[in-house]
Amino acid sequence: MTTPAVDGSTELLRAHLGFVRVLRAAGVPADPSRGRAFLAALAELGAPDEPAGPASTYWAGRLTLCSQADDLPRYDAAFSAWYSGTTKRQQGPAPTEIPTPSLKASLTGSAPKAQADDRPPEELTTAASANEVLRHKDFSELSPVEREHVRALLAGLRYRPATRRAVRRRRSARGPVDPRATVRTMLRAGGELVRPVHHRRAQRPRRLVLLIDVSGSMSPYADSLLRFAHVLTCAAPATVETFTLGTRLTRLTRAMRHRDPDVALRAVAAAVPDYAGGTRLGETLKVFLDRWGQRGLARGAVVVVFSDGWERGDARLLGEQVARLSRLARAVVWSNPHAGRAGYAPVQSGIVAALPALHRLLSGHSLVALEELVEVVADA
Amino acid sequence: MATALRSVGYLPDEGVATAAYLAMAMARPLFCEGEPGTGKTALATALSEALGLPMVRLQCHEGIDASQALYDWDFPRQLLHLRAMESRGAATGGVDAAEGELYSERFLLARPLLQALRLAPCVLLVDEIDRADDEFEAFLLQVLSENRVSIPELGEIAADVPPLVVLTSNRTREVHDALKRRCLYHWVDHPDLEREVAIVRERLPQVSETLARQVAKATRALRSLDLLKPPGVAETLDWAQALHALGRTELDVESAAATMGAVLKYREDGDKIVQLGLDGILFR
Numbered sequence: 201m202t203t204p205a206v207d208g209s210t211e212l213l214r215a216h217l218g219f220v221r222v223l224r225a226a227g228v229p230a231d232p233s234r235g236r237a238f239l240a241a242l243a244e245l246g247a248p249d250e251p252a253g254p255a256s257t258y259w260a261g262r263l264t265l266c267s268q269a270d271d272l273p274r275y276d277a278a279f280s281a282w283y284s285g286t287t288k289r290q291q292g293p294a295p296t297e298i299p300t301p302s303l304k305a306s307l308t309g310s311a312p313k314a315q316a317d318d319r320p321p322e323e324l325t326t327a328a329s330a331n332e333v334l335r336h337k338d339f340s341e342l343s344p345v346e347r348e349h350v351r352a353l354l355a356g357l358r359y360r361p362a363t364r365r366a367v368r369r370r371r372s373a374r375g376p377v378d379p380r381a382t383v384r385t386m387l388r389a390g391g392e393l394v395r396p397v398h399h400r401r402a403q404r405p406r407r408l409v410l411l412i413d414v415s416g417s418m419s420p421y422a423d424s425l426l427r428f429a430h431v432l433t434c435a436a437p438a439t440v441e442t443f444t445l446g447t448r449l450t451r452l453t454r455a456m457r458h459r460d461p462d463v464a465l466r467a468v469a470a471a472v473p474d475y476a477g478g479t480r481l482g483e484t485l486k487v488f489l490d491r492w493g494q495r496g497l498a499r500g501a502v503v504v505v506f507s508d509g510w511e512r513g514d515a516r517l518l519g520e521q522v523a524r525l526s527r528l529a530r531a532v533v534w535s536n537p538h539a540g541r542a543g544y545a546p547v548q549s550g551i552v553a554a555l556p557a558l559h560r561l562l563s564g565h566s567l568v569a570l571e572e573l574v575e576v577v578a579d580a
Numbered sequence: 581m582a583t584a585l586r587s588v589g590y591l592p593d594e595g596v597a598t599a600a601y602l603a604m605a606m607a608r609p610l611f612c613e614g615e616p617g618t619g620k621t622a623l624a625t626a627l628s629e630a631l632g633l634p635m636v637r638l639q640c641h642e643g644i645d646a647s648q649a650l651y652d653w654d655f656p657r658q659l660l661h662l663r664a665m666e667s668r669g670a671a672t673g674g675v676d677a678a679e680g681e682l683y684s685e686r687f688l689l690a691r692p693l694l695q696a697l698r699l700a701p702c703v704l705l706v707d708e709i710d711r712a713d714d715e716f717e718a719f720l721l722q723v724l725s726e727n728r729v730s731i732p733e734l735g736e737i738a739a740d741v742p743p744l745v746v747l748t749s750n751r752t753r754e755v756h757d758a759l760k761r762r763c764l765y766h767w768v769d770h771p772d773l774e775r776e777v778a779i780v781r782e783r784l785p786q787v788s789e790t791l792a793r794q795v796a797k798a799t800r801a802l803r804s805l806d807l808l809k810p811p812g813v814a815e816t817l818d819w820a821q822a823l824h825a826l827g828r829t830e831l832d833v834e835s836a837a838a839t840m841g842a843v844l845k846y847r848e849d850g851d852k853i854v855q856l857g858l859d860g861i862l863f864r
Binding site for chain 1: 594595598599601602605606608613641642643645655656658659662663666682710711714750751752753754757760761764765766767808809
C-alpha cells in the first residue's frame with residue numbers, strides 16, 4: 201500500500217508526511233501505518249502528482265489519521281495551520297517529544313528523594329510493628345523515606361473485584377440443563393442419552409471507576425491515591441477505569457495500564473494538566489457523566505470518588521450529579537481523607553450535598569483505610 | 581457516491597460520502613462513531629440499497645461469542661438425522677461417512693459473519709461494537725482482516741471479494757486501537773439545519789415544509805441546551821411525525837408540549853425545558 205513517489209510529487213509527498221508529523225506532535229497518535237493509509241486515501245481521491253483539493257485532503261486525513269472524537273479538534277487546528285502555511289515546515293526530524301510539565305516531579309516522587317539527601321538518613325526498620333504503624337499513618341504526614349516504604353506496601357495490596365452475573369453460561373455440576381451441550385454429548389455417544397449436562401451463568405468482574413480529586417487541598421494524598429489506582433489497574437486491567445477531577449476531567453485509564461509504576465505515573469503526570477489547582481467538583485462530575493458515565497462506563501459499576509468535598513462551585517449541582525451517578529452505578533463510595541480524623545463531621549458543602557446519594561462514606565487517608573476500601577468495593 | 585446515496589433517500593454530507601467512497605476503494609472497514617440518532621446504522625442500510633448489495637447485520641451485545649456471530653452446528657437436527665440413519669439400519673458407508681454426513685453444510689447454522697463471507701460482495705453491518713467484550717473485538721479483527729474462517733469439520737470458507745464493512749459505536753466505551761487502525765474512522769455529527777430539513781422532507785413527504793423547518797430548528801435549539809439526552813435526527817423525525825399525526829401543519833406551543841415525549845427521553849430534560857420556557861426555545 202505505498203504511493204508511488206513520482207519525481208514531481210516528491211515535494212508534495214514530503215509536505216503530506218510533514219503534516220502527519222505535525223499532527224503527531226499535536227497529540228494525535230498517527231502512527232506510520234496510518235500515515236500510509238493517508239497517502240493511499242489521497243491517491244484514491246486524486247492523481248498523486250496533482251495536488252488533491254483541500255476538501256479531499258481534509259477528509260482523507262481525517263478518516264485515516266484520527267481514531268477518536270477527541271482527535272478531531274486537534275486535527276482541525278493542525279490541518280488549517282499546516283495547509284495554510286502558518287506552521288514553519290521543518291526540515292529533518294520533527295520534535296517527537298511532547299514537553300513534560302514540571303509537575304512530573306511532584307507525582308513521580310523524585311522530589312522527595314532529593315529532599316532526603318538534605319536530611320539526616322532515617323532509620324527505617326522493616327519490622328512488623330513499624331509496618332503496622334506505617335499502615336495507620338496519614339499519607340499527608342509521611343516523611344520521604346516512609347513514603348517510599350508505603351509505596352512498596354501499596355504494591356502488595358490485593359484487589360478482588362466485585363462480580364456480576366454474565367450473559368454467557370458456563371458448564372457446571374448443578375443448575376439448569378444445557379440442551380445444546382447435552383445433545384452434543386448424545387451425538388458423541390451415537391445418539392444414546394448419557395447424562396444431562398448442566399450449565400450456569402458465569403460470574404464476571406464488575407467495572408470499577410476511580411474518580412480522584414487532584415485539587416490543591418488533596419495534593420498530599422494525590423500521589424498515594426494515584427499509586428493505589430495503579431495497583432488496582434494492574435490487578436484487573438480490563439475493568440478498572442481512572443479519571444482525575446480538578447478544574448477539568450482527565451481520563452487516565454490508558455496511562456495507568458503500564459505495568460511499571462514509575463512509567464505509569466510519569467504518563468499520568470504528563471496527562472494531568474490541572475494538578476494541585478482548583479476544584480469544580482460538580483461541573484467536572486457532570487462532564488464525566490455526560491461523556492462517559494451515562495454512555496455506559498458507570499452503568500452497573502462500582503464508583504469510588506476520592507475527594508475532601510471542598511466545593512468551590514455550586515454545591516447543589518454537585519448534589520444533583522452525585523444523585524445521577526448513584527442512579528447509574530451499582531454503588532457510589534466516597535473516600536474522604538479527612539473522614540479518618542478524630543472529630544470529623546461531614547460539614548463541607550460538597551459532602552453535605554453528596555451524602556444522601558452515597559452508598560458509603562469512607563476515610564482512605566492511610567493504607568489501612570485503603571484496605572478497608574478495597575473490601576467495601578469487593579462486596580458492593 | 582453522494583448521488584448514489586441520495587437516490588435511495590440518504591442525504592450524506594461530504595464527509596460521509598468521502599468515507600463511504602474510500603471504504604469501497606481501499607477495501608477497509610468503515611468505523612462510524614457518533615451520538616445516538618445521527619444516522620450511523622442508516623448509512624449501512626443506504627449503502628446496501630444504493631449499491632444493490634444484500635446486507636447482513638450483526639447486532640453486538642455483552643457476552644456475544646463466536647458461535648453467535650460466526651457459525652454453529654444444529655445439534656438437534658444432527659441427532660434426529662442420526663436416529664433416522666439408525667432406524668433405516670443404514671450404516672452404508674461406515675462410521676466415517678456417517679460422521680461426514682453429520683458435519684456437512686446441511687447442519688451448519690451460518691451466523692451473520694459467515695453469511696457475509698459467503699454472500700460477498702455484500703454490506704456487513706456490525707452494529708454497536710462498543711457493547712461487545714474486548715475478546716470479541718479481537719476475534720472480529722481476525723475475521724475482518726483475513727476475510728476467511730476455518731471450520732474444523734468443513735475446511736476454510738473465504739470470501740472472494742471482501743464485504744463492505746460498516747462498524748458503528750455509540751462510544752459507551754473505547755474500542756481497541758488495533759481494530760480502529762484497520763478501519764477508516766468517521767465521526768458522524770448531527771446534520772446542519774438545511775440537511776436536517778431535507779432529511780425530514782425526504783423521509784416524511786407528507787409533513788409540510790413549514791413544520792419540517794420549525795421542528796428541525798427547535799430540535800437544534802434543544803441540542804444546544806446541555807440536556808441529558810440531546811435529541812438526534814431520529815427524534816426530529818419522530819416529532820415531525822407525531823405533530824403531523826395530530827393534524828398540525830405548523831408548530832405551536834400547545835402541541836409541542838403535548839408531543840415533547842417524542843423528543844425528550846428524560847424527566848429532568850422535560851422539567852428543564854418547562855423551566856426555561858417552551859416558546860423561548862421553540863421560536864428563537
